Amino acid sequence: MRILLIEDDESLADGIATALRHEAYAVDRAGTGREGIALAQAAQPDLVILDLGLPDLDGIDVLKSLRQKGIHCTVMILTARDALRAKIQGLDAGADDYLTKPFAVDELLARLRALERRSGVSRSPDILIGDVVINTASHEVLLNGEAVKLSRREFSLLRALAERPGHILSREQLEDKLYSWGEEVASNTVDVHIHNLRKKIYPEFIQTIRGVGYKLGPGR
Amino acid sequence: MRILLIEDDESLADGIATALRHEAYAVDRAGTGREGIALAQAAQPDLVILDLGLPDLDGIDVLKSLRQKGIHCTVMILTARDALRAKIQGLDAGADDYLTKPFAVDELLARLRALERRSGVSRSPDILIGDVVINTASHEVLLNGEAVKLSRREFSLLRALAERPGHILSREQLEDKLYSWGEEVASNTVDVHIHNLRKKIYPEFIQTIRGVGYKLGPGR
DNA sequence: GGGGCAAATTAAGGCAAACTTAAGAGTCCG
DNA sequence: CGGACTCTTAAGTTTGCCTTAATTTGCCCC
Numbered sequence: 001m002r003i004l005l006i007e008d009d010e011s012l013a014d015g016i017a018t019a020l021r022h023e024a025y026a027v028d029r030a031g032t033g034r035e036g037i038a039l040a041q042a043a044q045p046d047l048v049i050l051d052l053g054l055p056d057l058d059g060i061d062v063l064k065s066l067r068q069k070g071i072h073c074t075v076m077i078l079t080a081r082d083a084l085r086a087k088i089q090g091l092d093a094g095a096d097d098y099l100t101k102p103f104a105v106d107e108l109l110a111r112l113r114a115l116e117r118r119s120g121v122s123r124s125p126d127i128l129i130g131d132v133v134i135n136t137a138s139h140e141v142l143l144n145g146e147a148v149k150l151s152r153r154e155f156s157l158l159r160a161l162a163e164r165p166g167h168i169l170s171r172e173q174l175e176d177k178l179y180s181w182g183e184e185v186a187s188n189t190v191d192v193h194i195h196n197l198r199k200k201i202y203p204e205f206i207q208t209i210r211g212v213g214y215k216l217g218p219g220r
Numbered sequence: 221m222r223i224l225l226i227e228d229d230e231s232l233a234d235g236i237a238t239a240l241r242h243e244a245y246a247v248d249r250a251g252t253g254r255e256g257i258a259l260a261q262a263a264q265p266d267l268v269i270l271d272l273g274l275p276d277l278d279g280i281d282v283l284k285s286l287r288q289k290g291i292h293c294t295v296m297i298l299t300a301r302d303a304l305r306a307k308i309q310g311l312d313a314g315a316d317d318y319l320t321k322p323f324a325v326d327e328l329l330a331r332l333r334a335l336e337r338r339s340g341v342s343r344s345p346d347i348l349i350g351d352v353v354i355n356t357a358s359h360e361v362l363l364n365g366e367a368v369k370l371s372r373r374e375f376s377l378l379r380a381l382a383e384r385p386g387h388i389l390s391r392e393q394l395e396d397k398l399y400s401w402g403e404e405v406a407s408n409t410v411d412v413h414i415h416n417l418r419k420k421i422y423p424e425f426i427q428t429i430r431g432v433g434y435k436l437g438p439g440r
Numbered sequence: 441g442g443g444g445c446a447a448a449t450t451a452a453g454g455c456a457a458a459c460t461t462a463a464g465a466g467t468c469c470g
Numbered sequence: 471c472g473g474a475c476t477c478t479t480a481a482g483t484t485t486g487c488c489t490t491a492a493t494t495t496g497c498c499c500c
Binding site for chain 3: 192195211
């Protein structure tokens with residue numbers, strides 16, 4: 001799950017980004033509207049968090065511009081308290097949710113999970129695949145009812161695969177889901193995490209399609 | 221994935237149909253309940269989107285009628301906001317999901333993806349040739365319901381042939397499909413893969429046109 | 441019926457993809 | 471500040487696929 005954060009207040013952006021990364025999201029950041037639009041096209045995020053009070057462009061225009069460029073991912077708007085008109089405009093322009101400043105980061109995270117669920121990126125809070133239950137909210141994974149302890153990256157990887165059971169994801173696609181810009185990896189990291197996941201769950205749970213990628217499940 | 225849209229509001233139906241087609245669904249349309257029931261029988265859709273406010277019949281009755289006629293595909297209901305009673309009736313009558321108007325098209329698409337996943341019908345159209353099913357998303361191939369394990373090249377070859385059943389593809393054309401520029405082969409590789417495919421499926425599945433190439437036929 | 445060419449068959453070597461392991465750097469937390 | 475844990479690298483190993491090429495079979499036309 002890859003998130004683009006468009007926010008000019010640097011300390012706030014720092015805080016949000018840290019919290020998000022902690023929740024195993026990959027985060028890209030933009031400080032201006034133009035930068036945001038550019039990054040949205042380049043990085044193909046699953047979700048955009050958009051502050052309406054940007055220095056260069058009006059937030060609503062940014063949103064419209066995104067939609068116009070064919071970027072239809074979920075968008076959450078951040079706005080100052082009582083800027084009701086802006087909210088309404090935002091929703092009309094195709095935003096999916098809004099949050100008024102100031103807000104608690106936990107609130108943001110909760111909303112994100114709700115959006116995630118609603119947008120069908122991962123529908124039910126618990127994804128069920130074979131004898132494995134994945135709870136995206138708590139980051140808990142159960143194998144036959146027994147908790148499996150996964151690290152952050154392992155969980156991200158598993159979630160990425162679990163969003164579309166049976167579908168094959170290439171290493172490249174998986175890396176895109178796990179890493180933000182500027183922290184690309186240049187090794188077989190994905191392989192290693194896959195290996196560790198298999199050890200913690202069971203080997204056949206993740207299938208290798210040689211020369212193509214990995215997929216989850218008995219496949220269909 | 222084939223969708224039947226039963227909706228009398230023409231402009232709304234236009235919008236939905238366009239969005240769906242854009243997502244590579246095949247869409248049939250009906251403006252009335254009767255038309256809808258007729259089309260559902262004729263077109264055999266995988267999913268029905270049913271507006272409850274139709275001019276001729278009550279939406280719930282349409283749904284019941286469909287079920288009665290043995291059409292058990294997934295059904296998503298569209299209903300005006302707050303028509304709670306209708307929703308409940310709808311779910312009782314065997315609908316799988318509902319959406320209240322007005323709604324964002326993205327929301328509809330997200331719900332569809334969720335339903336798709338739940339029902340196991342895949343949008344990436346499974347190619348069906350004779351008794352062989354080819355799923356391009358998962359690289360799975362089923363022969364009479366039994367999985368056939370294919371290697372990457374074998375799968376590519378099969379897919380190339382299956383994209384246009386009955387059409388003859390020359391060795392050269394097939395090589396072009398399998399290899400990127402600069403990695404041309406200089407031997408009978410294609411022949412060998414064809415042979416292995418025949419062994420894994422059954423010989424007559426792939427037909428040889430002497431001096432020309434290969435094609436996929438309904439075979440038996 | 442026979443020559444010649446196209447396609448089928450088979451087996452083996454080479455090679456790249458994927459797996460495995462371990463170690464060092466980095467991070468978090470008490 | 472120290473210890474635990476996680477992540478990334480990289481090197482070594484294994485596995486399985488692909489290609490090659492030699493041989494056999496089958497077809498068509500002379």
